[in-house]
Amino acid sequence: MDSDLQLFADWAQGDQRAGERLFERHYEGVARFFRNKAGDHWPELCQRTFLTCVEVRDKFRAEGSFRSFLFGIAYRQLYRFFRERARDPESVDFQLRSVQDFDPSLSSVVAANQEERLLLAALRRIPLEYQVILELHYWEDMTAKACAEVLDVPLGTAKTRLRRGRQLLEAELAKDAPSEEVLTRTLSDLEGWARRLREQLDH
Template identity: 35%
Template sequence: MASDAELLGAWRRGDEVAGSALARRHFESILQFFRTKAPAFAEDLTQETFLQLLRARDQIDALASFRAYLFGIARHRLLHHFRDSGRAHDKLAARGAEPEPGITSPSGNARRDERRERLLAAMSHLELDLRLAIELTYWHGLSTAEVAAVIEVPAGTIKSRLRRAREQLREQLHSQGLTQQDTDTTMLQLVRPIAGD
């Protein structure tokens, strides 16, 4: 399996099949990235992200992480989007202004869906970059260095940011009246392997 760097290189040399494969590999993560924060615009923003990638493709220097680079673009897109639509900070509830009905699975996972919703709601109260730190670490599986690159802070600060983020989350969940145990369980939602593992 070719690495991101290899595919990118081939694409720069004009190989569209490689470009397609590279885009395909990452497009869902980017889509999901946008879906949790701007669901109605997720597809558009995704397309814009990749178009931006295309435009910048030939200027990219050696990359430590393609993925981080891509998420960096996405983050900028998101910030632009919020500015343009007049929102300083996306405080949408987890279900969003245009709810994408959670396609859920039956019975046992119902509780989990409930918890996820609560968690997302709590997360929407966080500062964006703190939120990103959480998402990128726990849901997209980025390394500390990659996360730092995306949100443009020194790598060593990530751990403490994560701690602060979790703290704030706990406060949020508490303020929703959850018991200690529920909070813990909800917090566990943060941890999961990435789709496809």
């Protein structure tokens, strides 16, 4: 199977089929990225992301992965989406504002069980900057280094955001958990619950 870099190189040389294969390979991941944050707007944001990728493909220098490059575009499209919805776009602080703050209905994901519902609700209530990095890490299996590439921040900053994001998530989970047992079960298997949510997002 051709690597992303090979497909990208072929696409840059005019091979449209290589570009189609590249987008097919990454479409589900980009859709997951938007579905828990932008609700029914996710198809539009996917389209924006891939169109922008076509427009700026000459800026990709293969210093990181194509996947990080693509998710970086998705990340900027997401922030643009929320700024467009804000009364004062310039004053929006994504380290303070959450999806819940913008619109509580912005999700097209329905969780199957109690732990997953708790996790989804908690993710939507933490500031978007931390929700993004946690979902990249747990849903897309990205390392701190890959997250740093997507967010265009130093590796140390990405690691700090991951730690802080987990702390904020745990605090939000504690608010809604109906019992200590459910809270402990959810916190002890965050990766497992995240993986099962990812499977639901794919369907």
